[in-house]
Amino acid sequence: MKLGRAIGVCAAVATLTFRAVRKDQRRIWSFPLTAARGDRWRPALGVLGTTAALVALDPTTAPWLQRADFQQLPVVVQSNRILSARHTAIAINAMWSLFWVGGLLRGDAYAGETGLLAGEAALAGQIVAISMKHLDRRMRPIEAGPDGDFTRTWFRTKNRNIDGAGCFPSGHTASSFAIAAVFAERYPRRPGVTFAAYALACIVGASRLTSRAHYPSDVFFGAVLGLTAGRHMTAGR
Secondary structure, eight states, X not given: OHHHHHHHHHHHHHHHHHHHHHHHHHHHHTHHHHHXXXXXXXXXXXXXXXXXXXXXXXXXXXHHHTOHHHHTSHHHHHHHHHTOHHHHHHHHHHHHXXXXXXXXXXXXXXXXXXXXXXXXXXXXXXXXXXXXXXXXXXXOHHHHOTTSOTTSXXXXXXXXXXXXXXXXXXXXXXXXXXXXXXXXXHOTTOXXXXXXXXXXXXXXXXXXXXXXXXXXXXXXXXXXXXXXXXXXXXXXX
């Protein structure tokens, strides 16, 4: 009986999550049209302009981040070891899932819902990021190499990863900022929560640069994507 009830609860949560993510995807993908009809075209234009500027600077920043003297710094070596792609993915998923489960165990419905919303926002951001990476097929800095031609990185990767062939935008950054946005929106009167959430998200984003997995433009756009997903997910909640 208990097993059946648990399966029923999990099925209900999965159904609600699917519906929420589907609705959020519709709002995210239709944002350019929505912005064009309203006042949000100004921040959208600012994001696009900043992204374009960072893309133009990538040929300068990427070789610097790959320099041997920089990569051999003890702090960079330790950071790349601790904040690897696998470790950060585990931490990102543990953050929202533990908060969700903890809320349920303590009988704190608000905390449980916050954890679930954070997971939904991270998933929504990942779906968009993976879709874009399969389309742009941008070579990662480590794939291009320290002496590579960073002016020709788009549509050139040979990777066929299921989580995205290219590297634009950063999926890890999108997920971490999506979760941070949910916590910030849900706990506006607790500045410590907001600071900690965004600080951790920034650390994740920085780790994607030092590990030579992404360019600054990838991380910036991933952060904006995550913020958008998190705020859309909490709108009206």
